[in-house]
Amino acid sequence: MKRAILVKRNDPRSEDYENELQMTELEELAGSAAYTIVAELTQTRHPDRKYQVGRGKVEELAQLVQDVHADKVIFHNPLSTMQVYNISEICRCEVIDKFQLILEIFATRATTHRSKLQVELARLEYELPKARAIISILKKEERPGFMGLGGYEDSYAQDVKNRISRIKDELKDVERDRDSLRSFRHSKGFSLVVLAGYTNAGKSTLFNLLVDESRTVRNMLFTTLVPTTRSLDVEGREVLLTDTVGFIEDLPHWMVDAFRSTLNEIFFADIVLLVVDSSEPLEKIRRKLLVSHETMWEQLQEVEIVTVFNKSDLLTEEELDERMLSLGYLAPNPVAVSSRTGFGIKSLKQEIRKHLPRWDRIQLSLPLSEEGMSMLSWLFDEGVIHGVDYSDSIDIDLEARENILNKARSFALKK
Incomplete structure (x- = not known):
């Protein structure tokens, strides 16, 4: 296990509970990246241009690195390239910030071609504004592996821009395919329901319970990086349920943009199940709900x-x-559930059913024949049959989308 020291500079105007929540989140992120946290250091002050925290605090950090044999220092605060360089020069170990830590986690969880492209795009978007400073430092002193970049020529910034452009083009092609698939699903009458919410709220466990499937569920952040879709029966209506990547506070625009196609699973949904961990402190839930709404609001x-x-x-x-x-x-x-015990799942399905796109409901009669029975079987697959009565004809109470009703009407007995 890699040994890490966590560092956070608190703004003098910030609230104590806010600082505690942010440090807890950093602890969870570090744990998800398989770091052992060997020490934590905080300082309340305005940001220092050279070190983020004060010079004296960095010297204290350097001594702590030696004392606890730390492999890495992880800052909650965003660090400039020069700050990373200056701190690492004094501490003599690798230094990263929260966003680089998230990228580390994403890189280990990316399993599909699309998710790997998204992770690389996020990394390059992060590096691009820092390119000039990185090159300046590399010219000043050869630092193999600094920022994980190795030695680069002056053309590095242009190379990054070119690679970003190529990745975006490739992701657009992938997204066009996914849009076509979504349109096809909608045309076949499937409603799209997605699980969204702050990371580690229990979305994957709830997904498994709803679709009766076993997926990886671990008590760590970002266990779901690649969206997974399965069929779910909701009181006779078949929907497609998707589990998505979790939200997190203060994600910068470059990371949101890189994972836009993943978030599109949410934006194209008919219903969003916004999952929260109700056992957390009230103020923590409030903040996480705010983050979730801010992430989704523009397009929902x-x-x-x-x-x-x-x-x-x-x-x-x-x-x-x-x-x-x-x-x-x-x-x-709101619906209260427990994905561990199954409590509230029936109520959740009823709430989903209530908000699904409306289908019309009609009564009609089909001929009592082989063709009529074949049509009835098809209607069981394509709609919801609330009742069937067999007499001189097949009388049915049918709920379905408009094109299915039209086809059923064309086959029905004229009265």
């Missing part, structure tokens, strides 16, 4: 949101009611 004006208060088995009924009431303005259509 017309999409129905169902807020899923997961892990409700860890609270009393009174605690759960209090939280759902306090967070009502951030939690539309």
Whole structure:
């Protein structure tokens, strides 16, 4: 296991609870990247241009690196290239910030060609603004492996821009294929439902319970990097349920842009199941809901949101009611569930059913014949049959999308 020291500079105007939540998130990220946290260091001050924290605090950090034999220093605060260089010169070990740590995690979880392209795009978007400083440092002193970049020529910045352009073009091609698949699914009557929310809220466990499938579920951040879609029956309506990558606070625009095609799984949905861990402190849930809404808001004006208060088995009924009431303005259509015990799953399916795109419901009669039975079998696959009565004809109570109803009407007995 790699040994890491976590460092955070607190803004003098920030609240204590906010700083605690941010440090906890950094701890979870480091754990997800398989680091052993051997020490933590904080300082409250305005940012130092050369070191982010004060020079004295960096010297204290350098001594701590020696004392605990740390392999890496991880800052919560975004670091400039010069700050990384200056701190690493004093501490004599690798120094990264939170966003580089996230990229490390994404790189280890990327398993498909698309996700690997997305990770590389995010890394290059991160490096591009720093290219000039990196080249300046490399010219000043040869530092093999500095920032993981190795030795680069002055053409490095242009090479990065060219590679970014090529990756974006390739991702556009992939996305066109996915858009065609979404359109095909919609044309076949499938409604699209996605699980979204802050990372580590229990989305993958809930997904497994809903679709009766075993997927990797670990108590760490970003276990889902590649969206997975499965069929789900919701009170007779078949929908496609997708598990997506989790949100996280303060993701920079370059990282959001790099994973835009993953987020599009959310933006193209008919219903978003916004999952939160209801067992966390109220203020923490509030912040995570805000992050989730900020990430989705621009493109979800017309999409129905169902807020899923997961892990409700860890609270009393009174605690759960209090939280759902306090967070009502951030939690539309709330449903309490436990993906561990199965509590609330029936209520969740009922809520999903209520918000699915509307299908019309009609009564009609089919001929009592081999062709009529064949049509009935097809309608069972394509719609919802609420009732069937066999007499001189096959009388059915049918709910379906418009093109299915039109086909059924064309075959029905005229009255």
